[in-house]
Amino acid sequence: MGDNVHPIQLEQVLFTRSIVIAVHDHKPSGTAQINPGPENVINLTPIDGQANRYQVSMNSKFNSNGDSAYPYIIDMECIGFFSVDSKLPKDEAMRGVMITAHGVLYGAIREAVAWITGRQPFGPLMLGLSVLRSPQQELPKE
Numbered sequence: 189m190g191d192n193v194h195p196i197q198l199e200q201v202l203f204t205r206s207i208v209i210a211v212h213d214h215k216p217s218g219t220a221q222i223n224p225g226p227e228n229v230i231n232l233t234p235i236d237g238q239a240n241r242y243q244v245s246m247n248s249k250f251n252s253n254g255d256s257a258y259p260y261i262i263d264m265e266c267i268g269f270f271s272v273d274s275k276l277p278k279d280e281a282m283r284g285v286m287i288t289a290h291g292v293l294y295g296a297i298r299e300a301v302a303w304i305t306g307r308q309p310f311g312p313l314m315l316g317l318s319v320l321r322s323p324q325q326e327l328p329k330e
Contacts, residue, residue, distance in 0.1 A: 195273035196284050201296050205247070205265035208304045213256035216310060223258055224251050226318050228294070232286050240272045240281070244289035248297050250315070259310035262301060266293045290320040 227249040235241040250262040268289050272281040298315045306312035 193273075195276045196281075196288050197271045198288070198292055199241075199269040199271055201266060201268045201292065203264065203266050203296075203300065204245075205263060206300060206304070207261075207263040208301065208308065209254075209261040210308050210310060211251070211254055211256050211259055211261060214259045214310060215256070216259070223313065223316065224255075225316065226250055226294075227252065228318055230286070230290060230293070230320075232282060232289065234282075235269075240274050242270045242272065242282070242285045242289075244268050244270065244285060244293065246289070246293035246297065248294065248318070260305060260308070260313055262313075264297045264300060266296050266300075268293050287320060290318070294318045 229247045230244065231246075232242055232244045235243055245265060245267045247265045248262070249264075251258040251260060252263070254261050270285050270289060272285060276284070301315055302312050
């Protein structure tokens with residue numbers, strides 16, 4: 189295996205918040221419901237005193253305002269711990285950890301939501317994809 193080992197390793201994933209609330213006023217329409225996209229906040233932090241180790245938290249919210257067009261209000265937070273090969277330059281390490289963490293943590297959130305909602309009154313909810321984007325810059329006013 190030696191040279192084919194990925195330079196970023198996942199150490200642990202854990203949930204710090206798992207909130208799924210059925211919207212009581214929701215009326216299932218019998219047709220596939222398009223759910224609101226996620227409101228994601230992802231934060232990467234180097235772990236103090238531990239070279240090449242990072243903590244990444246991801247908070248995903250869906251239907252925060254409780255719109256009855258959607259079956260659930262969801263607020264999930266997941267944290268991952270990652271280690272990086274010391275040969276990787278710091279900027280590449282941080283970019284790689286952010287990309288890897290986004291996929292791993294959002295995947296864990298999707299799986300948890302499907303499992304939890306599968307035991308709720310409106311049935312399982314399969315969340316769509318989440319796209320990792322750079323923070324949007326405000327456009328200059330003309």
